[in-house]
Amino acid sequence: MNKKSSDGSTRVTVLVALAANLVIAAAKAVGGLVTGSPALLSEAAHSVADSLNEVFLLASLRRSRRPPDDRHPFGYGKERYFWALLAAVGIFVMGGCFSFFQGFEALRSTESESPSGYAVGLTVLGIALLAEGASLVRALIQLRGSPDGLRDPALRTVLAEDSTAVLGVLLAIAGMVLHLLTGNILWEAAASFAIGLLLVFIAYRLGAEARGQLIGEAVDPELRGKLRTLLEAQPEIDNVATLLTMKLGLDSTLVAARIDLTPGLDSETVELVCVRIKNSVSGIWPTADQVFLDITEAPTGAGAGACGVPERAGTHRENIQDART
Template identity: 30%
Template sequence: MASGSKKVIYAALLGNALIAVSKFTAATVTGSSAMLSEGVHSLVDTGNQGLMLLGLKRAQKGPDQKHPFGYGMEIYFWSFMVAILIFALGAGISIYEGFHAIQDPHPLNNVVWNYSILGLGIVFEGWAWSVAYREFKKVIGDQSIWSAIQRSKDPTIFTVLLEDTAALTGLVVAMLGIYLSQALNIPELDGVASILIGCILALVAILLSIECKGLLIGEAATKETRQSLEEIVRSGDGILAVNEILTMHLGPTDILVTMSVDFQDGLTTERAEQTISDLEKEIKSKHPFVKRLFIEVQSVKGHLESATIN
């Protein structure tokens, strides 16, 4: 997944960097507020990809005394920072610039620059979006995109996919705003387009922050993974009952598992130890993302009493 994530991010970084320069050039020549907002949008997206690459690099650090479970959740933090930047810079500047253009409207100049750059932007952004979508489809299978985003534990891919979707939508809005402001001779429509672009970015930022928040505070493994873990444990030699299985993602490919099990009465210590060892081998073989596994031996009655006290 890490290689797929980097592929998506590098594609988005290249596309956004190329088109940001073009948009700012066109905004300077034509005086278009919508084009300036699009330039800011692409610049923010370029910075966002840099932050996600930083998050991927820092997440690869191994465990140490200060962080015994490693740094895998760094990628969740930096993805959350991306959502904040999209909202604060991308959406904020676009909406501000839009209101400013409405209050002080002026006709656009040399609009052929705008159409040329926007058309080029659609090509670049469309390419980056297709790369992100193909990588995401490899993971989600037949799931709907929205359901897959909610279930995904790798925020890098769905963050880039949402960013690129917003970018393509923003390009269309900017083009329509510029065209209508000219065709209808209403220059304020260029500012309206800028505000709409800001609203699109704000919506994406809110969606990303909600998803990243869930990952940042700790999300369980998928339902299918939890069910598989329970089936493996229940089939273990000498297992009488499974009291509880708790899972949490410490990174896209790093799952922490803790469980409480009750062994049959009279089971020897050697046999119980062998069962635990066999369970650990089978679980990590079938679920390689399970990097840490802790098994507590506890009677059903003792577990219920402990749960009541807590």
């Protein structure tokens, strides 16, 4: 699946989740106000937070595809992680904290809703369960069709939101049913606390992942090992002193290597070697589009320095000119 179609599928998935959450949030809020159920009100806050987060994710899909410019020469790929971090904060504040508040309010309450009122609430939750389940199925279908889908923070956030939404609705149903059967509101308070803990955990996981990518995370050790093996296999490279990598986005990776070349190479040969290695790396791993090679010990007749510029691999002539500059 190419980048454009992958983004289109993710956008549709986010839009489906947004539509479902807006309808569900309204239904849960009305049902919660009618019944006075703290668990249902917690779920309403959960859906409101999810709706806001989907707006953040749609913004990330649009902004992360902007081309590189003078101010951001490596592009805007990390926009996705920034908006995913905001979504995690939204889940924590609007979902988790409000659920804890509703749990404490339930413990202070002495009122008990009538069976007819809880019938309304359970009906709303049943409809919400179907809608959240449909949104989750949509996200899972996209994930199945895209083996690298979990690298996408937008899709990963939707999956986390929908999974916790389904589990949260089940917890709210359990709390309401047990309250109705026993007459003890403690069950609904417990359901609100459980929903709050679930949302805080999910927010922490999503936030930690986004934080790691924003700070600058290396590629996985297996890929790094393959890159080093490729470089060491080049006959002109005597030693790979340092190999650094960093993910710049879903489709962009920086590779910087400090290498020692074998003696006896002239400057023209060094240029050709740099071009060939850059093309080899980008050809095998298309996402490795920013390749820099730093020659630490220049051979006789060749100038020491770096070869490789922050441009995607182009024609042979273009790459020769890049190496010379």
